[in-house]
Amino acid sequence: MKLDNREVLPIGLGTWHMGDQLAKRNQEIAALRTGIEQGAQVIDTAEMYGKGNAERLVGEAIQPYQREELYLISKVYPWNASTKQLPISLENSLKRLQTDYLDMYLLHWTGNIPLKETVAAMEQARKAGLIRSWGVSNFDVSDMEELLDLPDGRYCQSNQVLYNLGERGIEFDLLPYMREKHIPLIAYSPIAQGDSLGDGLTQQKLLQEIATAHQASVFQILLAWCIRDGHTLAIPQSSDQEHTISNIKAAEIQLTKEEITLIDKIYPTPTHKQRLAVL
Numbered sequence: 001m002k003l004d005n006r007e008v009l010p011i012g013l014g015t016w017h018m019g020d021q022l023a024k025r026n027q028e029i030a031a032l033r034t035g036i037e038q039g040a041q042v043i044d045t046a047e048m049y050g051k052g053n054a055e056r057l058v059g060e061a062i063q064p065y066q067r068e069e070l071y072l073i074s075k076v077y078p079w080n081a082s083t084k085q086l087p088i089s090l091e092n093s094l095k096r097l098q099t100d101y102l103d104m105y106l107l108h109w110t111g112n113i114p115l116k117e118t119v120a121a122m123e124q125a126r127k128a129g130l131i132r133s134w135g136v137s138n139f140d141v142s143d144m145e146e147l148l149d150l151p152d153g154r155y156c157q158s159n160q161v162l163y164n165l166g167e168r169g170i171e172f173d174l175l176p177y178m179r180e181k182h183i184p185l186i187a188y189s190p191i192a193q194g195d196s197l198g199d200g201l202t203q204q205k206l207l208q209e210i211a212t213a214h215q216a217s218v219f220q221i222l223l224a225w226c227i228r229d230g231h232t233l234a235i236p237q238s239s240d241q242e243h244t245i246s247n248i249k250a251a252e253i254q255l256t257k258e259e260i261t262l263i264d265k266i267y268p269t270p271t272h273k274q275r276l277a278v279l
């Protein structure tokens with residue numbers, strides 16, 4: 001899939017809840033490095049995660065690699081997304097990540113600072129070479145419309161939202177809108193937080209059968225389903241090397257049309273507007 005005209009593996013590495021426990025640090029760094037060595041380029045983090053701890057962890061994990069081979073995404077809190085504060089947040093994120101640019105900087109969710117001001121701050125950072133591109137997160141259709149009505153809104157390169165087999169609400173209106181505007185989707189919580197969001201996906205017989213047919217796990221099928229249109233990046237988070245390897249390998253799984261139709265019968269695409277699901 002392409003993010004800001006750059007081809008990247010459609011599975012990246014999430015980092016929420018990472019970097020907080022000293023006892024898990026080595027394991028988490030090993031998981032991220034394994035992900036990179038398996039071919040992932042995108043690492044998704046945020047100033048929010050562990051109050052900077054996740055960015056610090058990523059900064060350490062990426063040390064052995066060429067910076068250009070990676071695609072680093074971080075996010076700014078809505079209340080920091082002003083022309084005055086965004087450059088400060090960005091500078092702090094860059095320091096923690098031990099890098100001098102981000103590949104993409106996202107507004108984490110909508111807030112009270114006028115979008116126009118946030119876009120101006122993002123554009124300033126982009127022109128200064130501190131970020132290669134910017135986008136948004138947790139934006140519903142009306143938010144996207146407001147953004148794209150702004151003269152520089154057209155530079156938005158992504159919307160990162162909750163999307164997994166148990167949460168297909170965006171397929172009704174947000175996803176078609178983003179497709180029409182050529183804005184790629186970054187799917188967060190693509191495996192429903194290890195199937196702990198209450199949908200019982202891993203217990204579903206059909207998903208188990210499809211997994212067996214592909215000699216894969218149900219989690220891999222969930223990821224393959226998520227990225228099936230070729231324009232979606234999924235960012236599963238794992239602190240486990242084996243899980244990370246299997247998550248990255250899911251990029252190779254092609255679900256058949258028949259399998260997708262069978263899945264649709266059990267987890268139908270929405271037929272009416274649903275409020276944007278967020279975590």
Ligand SMILES: NC(=O)c1ccc[n+]([C@@H]2O[C@H](COP(=O)([O-])OP(=O)(O)OC[C@H]3O[C@@H](n4cnc5c(N)ncnc54)[C@H](OP(=O)(O)O)[C@@H]3O)[C@@H](O)[C@H]2O)c1
Pocket residue numbers: 013014015016017044045108137138160161187188189190191192193194195219220235236237238239240242243244246247279
């Ligand atoms: N923009 C936003 O507002 C927003 C919100 C939420 C998340 N995000 C981003 O999206 C990323 C992913 O979402 P998420 O962390 O909420 O949930 P997720 O990736 O759907 O699930 C993570 C959980 O799944 C487990 N897991 C991962 N791979 C597995 C596998 N192959 N087999 C079994 N268990 C597996 C992990 O445990 P193990 O460590 O044991 O593998 C972890 O507990 C976040 O880390 C963050 O970067 C963004």
